[in-house]
Each structure stands twice: as C-alpha cells, then as structure tokens.
Amino acid sequence: MATGRTHRPATRSRGIPEATVARLPLYLRALTALSERSVPTVSSEELAAAAGVNSAKLRKDFSYLGSYGTRGVGYDVEYLVYQISRELGLTQDWPVVIVGIGNLGAALANYGGFASRGFRVAALIDADPAMAGKPVAGIPVQHTDELEKIIKDNGVSIGVIATPAGAAQQVCDRLVAAGVTSILNFAPTVLSVPDGVDVRKVDLSIELQILAFHEQRKAGEETPAGDGALPAATPRQTSADQGPDGDVPAVMPA
Amino acid sequence: MATGRTHRPATRSRGIPEATVARLPLYLRALTALSERSVPTVSSEELAAAAGVNSAKLRKDFSYLGSYGTRGVGYDVEYLVYQISRELGLTQDWPVVIVGIGNLGAALANYGGFASRGFRVAALIDADPAMAGKPVAGIPVQHTDELEKIIKDNGVSIGVIATPAGAAQQVCDRLVAAGVTSILNFAPTVLSVPDGVDVRKVDLSIELQILAFHEQRKAGEETPAGDGALPAATPRQTSADQGPDGDVPAVMPA
DNA sequence: CCATCTTTGTGCACGCGTTCACAAAGACAT
DNA sequence: ATGTCTTTGTGAACGCGTGCACAAAGATGG
Numbered sequence: 001m002a003t004g005r006t007h008r009p010a011t012r013s014r015g016i017p018e019a020t021v022a023r024l025p026l027y028l029r030a031l032t033a034l035s036e037r038s039v040p041t042v043s044s045e046e047l048a049a050a051a052g053v054n055s056a057k058l059r060k061d062f063s064y065l066g067s068y069g070t071r072g073v074g075y076d077v078e079y080l081v082y083q084i085s086r087e088l089g090l091t092q093d094w095p096v097v098i099v100g101i102g103n104l105g106a107a108l109a110n111y112g113g114f115a116s117r118g119f120r121v122a123a124l125i126d127a128d129p130a131m132a133g134k135p136v137a138g139i140p141v142q143h144t145d146e147l148e149k150i151i152k153d154n155g156v157s158i159g160v161i162a163t164p165a166g167a168a169q170q171v172c173d174r175l176v177a178a179g180v181t182s183i184l185n186f187a188p189t190v191l192s193v194p195d196g197v198d199v200r201k202v203d204l205s206i207e208l209q210i211l212a213f214h215e216q217r218k219a220g221e222e223t224p225a226g227d228g229a230l231p232a233a234t235p236r237q238t239s240a241d242q243g244p245d246g247d248v249p250a251v252m253p254a
Numbered sequence: 255m256a257t258g259r260t261h262r263p264a265t266r267s268r269g270i271p272e273a274t275v276a277r278l279p280l281y282l283r284a285l286t287a288l289s290e291r292s293v294p295t296v297s298s299e300e301l302a303a304a305a306g307v308n309s310a311k312l313r314k315d316f317s318y319l320g321s322y323g324t325r326g327v328g329y330d331v332e333y334l335v336y337q338i339s340r341e342l343g344l345t346q347d348w349p350v351v352i353v354g355i356g357n358l359g360a361a362l363a364n365y366g367g368f369a370s371r372g373f374r375v376a377a378l379i380d381a382d383p384a385m386a387g388k389p390v391a392g393i394p395v396q397h398t399d400e401l402e403k404i405i406k407d408n409g410v411s412i413g414v415i416a417t418p419a420g421a422a423q424q425v426c427d428r429l430v431a432a433g434v435t436s437i438l439n440f441a442p443t444v445l446s447v448p449d450g451v452d453v454r455k456v457d458l459s460i461e462l463q464i465l466a467f468h469e470q471r472k473a474g475e476e477t478p479a480g481d482g483a484l485p486a487a488t489p490r491q492t493s494a495d496q497g498p499d500g501d502v503p504a505v506m507p508a
Numbered sequence: 509c510c511a512t513c514t515t516t517g518t519g520c521a522c523g524c525g526t527t528c529a530c531a532a533a534g535a536c537a538t
Numbered sequence: 539a540t541g542t543c544t545t546t547g548t549g550a551a552c553g554c555g556t557g558c559a560c561a562a563a564g565a566t567g568g
Binding site for chain 2: 556558559565566
C-alpha cells in the first residue's frame with residue numbers, strides 16, 4: 001500500500017468512509033474490464049472476486065453510494081462505472097504537474113494509467129536547467145522557475161513530487177503557495193502542509209521493508225528456536241557474500 | 255499509500271499489530287537521520303514529530319517491541335535503529351528480482367532506497383529479447399527464460415513486478431512456482447496467489463483517484479448546491495481542451 | 509538521601525471497519 | 539396472480555487501532 005494519508009483524522013467525507021473511498025478505484029478498474037468485455041450486469045459475488053475483496057464489504061461499500069443494484073440480478077456495469085467515476089470526480093479533467101523528472105518522474109509521465117482516468121499531465125518540472133525543453137513522454141520539461149506560473153495558468157490543484165528527499169519540502173511549499181491543495185509524494189520524507197491540503201505518500205522502500213518483516217517471520221517459524229536475538233540462518237542461502245551482520249547496529253544512508 | 259496488503263486477514267504477527275509494522279520503517283528512517291547527525295537520544299515527542307505521527311501511538315508501537323526507552327530521558331537512537339532493523343529483518347541480506355524493465359522498472363532499479371536498507375537487486379528480468387544484456391543501473395538485463403534459474407541460484411524470496419497488467423499474473427505464477435514468497439506488485443491487477451505468499455500492491459493511479467475524490471469534495475463545499483448529478487464547473491478552469499465528458503460513462507483503457 | 513521534574517509505558521474508552529446473517533425486494537416461471 | 543429462487547441492502551456484533559490521561563520509573567539537583 002502506498003502508505004496512508006497524512007494528517008486529518010480519517011474524517012468520513014460526506015458519509016462515505018475513507019476505507020470505502022480507497023476501494024472505489026479498485027471496483028472501478030474491475031468494472032471497466034467487464035465493460036470492455038460488454039458484460040451487462042455483475043453480481044456482488046463476481047465483482048468482489050474480480051476486485052479481490054469480500055462480497056459483503058463490497059455491498060456495504062456500494063450502499064454508501066446509494067442503491068444501484070437490482071435484487072435477484074446484480075449491478076448494471078455501465079451504470080455503476082458512471083456512478084463511481086462521478087463519485088470519485090473522474091468525470092472532470094484534472095490537470096496534474098509532476099515535479100522532479102528523474103527516473104521515477106519519467107516513469108510517471110509515461111504511465112498510461114494517468115491519462116486514461118481523467119488525469120492530464122499539464123506540465124513536467126525539473127530543477128536541472130539541462131533538462132529544460134527536453135521532451136519526456138512527449139511533453140517538454142520546464143524549469144522550476146516557472147512553477148508558480150504553470151500552476152496558475154493551468155489551474156492545477158494536484159501536484160506529484162518525485163524529487164530527491166532533500167528538495168521535497170521546498171517544492172511542496174512552493175506548490176501549496178501557488179494553489180495546489182492535493183499532493184502525491186514519492187520522496188521519502190514527511191511533508192508538513194497547512195490544513196486543507198491533502199498529502200498521500202507512496203514509499204517504495206517501506207513496502208519492501210514490510211514484506212521483509214513477514215518474510216523473516218515465515219522463515220523464523222520453521223525453526224521454532226524461540227525468539228532470541230538473531231535467529232541464525234533464516235533466509236535461503238545466498239551464493240554471494242552475506243553482509244557481516246554481527247550484533248552492531250546496521251548503518252544505512254538515506 | 256501502496257494500497258493495502260492482499261489476502262490474510264490482518265493477522266497480528268508474533269504479537270506485533272500490522273499497523274505497527276507498517277510504521278516501523280517510518281520510525282527507522284527518522285532515526286537514521288538522527289543517527290547521521292550523531293544525536294544520541296530522542297524523546298517520543300521529538301521522534302513522533304519527525305515521523306509525522308502521534309507520540310502516544312509511537313510509544314505504544316515501541317512497547318510491542320519491548321521496553322527500549324529510559325524514562326526521563328528518551329530512547330537511545332543507535333540502539334533503537336538496531337532493534338527496529340532486526341525486527342524488520344533488515345540485518346539480513348535480501349536478494350530481490352525486478353521483473354519488467356520499462357520506465358518504472360528502470361526507476362526502481364536505480365532507486366537508492368533499496369540497496370541502502372538490506373535489499374540487493376539480484377537481477378533485472380524482461381521479456382523483450384532486445385533488452386537482454388543491456389545494463390540498467392549497472393546490472394545487465396536478463397531474459398524471462400532465465401527467471402527460474404535466477405531465482406533458485408540466488409535464493410530470491412522477494413520479487414517485484416513492474417510489467418504491464420496483462421503479463422503480471424503469469425509472471426507472478428512463475429515467480430511463486432520458482433520459490434518466491436513475497437511479491438511487490440506495481441501492475442494494476444489483482445494477483446491471485448496460494449496461501450503463504452504475501453502480496454503488496456502499489457498503484458499510482460489509485461492514489462491519484464483518492465486525491466481527486468477529496469479535491470472534488472473540497473471544491474464542492476464552496477458551492478453548497480446539493481449533490482445532484484454533475485455539480486457543474488467545480489475545478490479551476492483549464493485553458494486547454496476539456497475532454498468532452500458529457501453524461502456517458504467514461505471509458506478508460508487498462 | 510530526598511525532592512522534583514521529565515518522560516516512558518499502559519489501562520481504558522471510544523470509534524471505525526469488517527463480517528455475519530437475514531429479511532426485503534425483485535425476477536422469473538408456471 | 540402466485541410461488542419460488544436469487545441477490546441485494548443492512549442491522550448488529552465483534553475486533554482492531556487510536557488517543558487520552560495517568561501512574562511508575564528513573565534522572566538530576568540540592
């Protein structure tokens with residue numbers, strides 16, 4: 001999971017619980033696939049399976065949106081696609097700027113999932129003057145100096161930060177000052193923003209660390225040798241050098 | 255947020271709640287920064303601020319690990335870094351393979367956060383024969399045919415999928431069959447895996463959609479014009495063409 | 509050695525989210 | 539028109555996560 005939203009105590013928005021909102025895109029994707037296969041209706045059971053959730057949960061989620069199903073039949077695919085799209089605000093056009101066009105920024109610019117779901121990459125911004133004018137994904141990169149002007153001219157309210165950690169807060173401040181009120185942060189930093197600004201964070205290394213935790217646990221269960229420090233050799237043997245992890249604290253830059 | 259883990263009903267592992275595990279990497283990062291500045295100790299209040307969480311929550315989280323603090327003083331930074339690293343399994347070396355070396359895969363390969371936290375990119379794998387041998391981030395790309403051999407030779411238990419959605423399930427199956435038991439999935443699909451295999455998903459477009467929902471809500475509050483369908487012009491006006499989204503369900507490939 | 513002050517560790521209450529289980533609603537056949 | 543069968547929508551119970559608030563623990567100064 002991209003790791004949770006920051007700030008705002010999970011207040012339920014217009015009656016729709018946060019947890020439900022987070023699943024709507026999931027349903028939408030499954031429904032879109034059905035729509036492309038011209039499937040007219042779908043039951044909660046089928047759709048739940050396609051989205052990878054419990055069917056009771058799915059029905060409850062939909063109940064927050066209204067009664068869009070027909071008992072004995074299921075849900076009309078097209079109608080539901082529209083209702084969810086509208087609820088998520090995807091029937092509108094959302095201009096987005098991406099700041100920091102490194103490897104990740106470029107990947108994001110090329111990511112098809114954006115353009116296809118109501119999001120439009122309005123501009124790519126980078127601090128490196130050498131990047132300026134260079135096209136990435138068909139869009140010329142602009143220099144950070146232009147940031148405020150770009151935001152205002154395009155009416156951008158959503159910004160994506162893909163800069164190094166050190167620059168993130170500064171970029172964030174400028175985005176917010178220029179009028180951005182929603183930020184998707186890929187930089188491994190905690191951003192502080194004024195009230196009314198939403199921040200969501202995606203952290204690649206955090207996800208891996210969570211996996212490592214469970215992986216270690218799986219490996220540890222085989223050898224029920226209690227839980228003293230350092231359960232000896234747990235993961236599969238690596239052919240190469242195994243870092244000399246003795247007992248000293250591990251060091252790890254940034 | 256990478257969007258939640260799939261499967262397994264959030265069972266609490268060895269007494270440590272999932273929610274706590276998900277925050278440990280956050281604390282670890284903050285602590286690492288302090289460590290680099292040679293700060294010897296830190297209070298729960300300070301550390302919580304740096305990690306962007308509540309101090310009571312942080313203390314409770316640490317209490318699951320044991321009593322590593324000193325009342326009246328705080329926590330020893332180095333010691334805590336080590337304890338959390340150990341708990342997360344980062345004192346070990348985790349070989350990781352990345353499958354799908356497109357824009358995103360290349361970005362991941364170059365991502366510093368991996369190597370620095372106990373993870374080692376053991377191999378890059380792509381289905382395109384033209385990519386084979388080409389170095390990305392200093393590592394030569396290998397062809398998918400080698401997948402099983404690579405997994406086994408390197409004892410890889412964690413795989414990263416950065417392929418197009420269509421190929422993801424197939425790649426997943428092969429990874430699992432070859433012995434991988436933890437998967438980080440960047441492809442916009444629901445993966446089905448046997449019990450015992452952990453999947454975490456990171457979905458860029460889902461995060462944006464959640465932001466859009468809140469953004470729409472913010473915009474809608476200004477004009478308290480009820481909640482009929484299509485609340486007219488809510489987001490800032492875009493200079494360019496506004497996609498002709500009338501009333502028909504929006505279509506969206508992949 | 510005692511008093512004071514700081515900061516941890518946690519008992520407790522509350523609220524959100526999940527799941528079960530079932531009644532109501534509608535389709536469909538006869 | 540009536541009965542049967544399917545599937546929704548939801549009331550209610552339960553469990554997890556969060557945050558408050560405070561007692562216990564230890565440091566520090568006199």
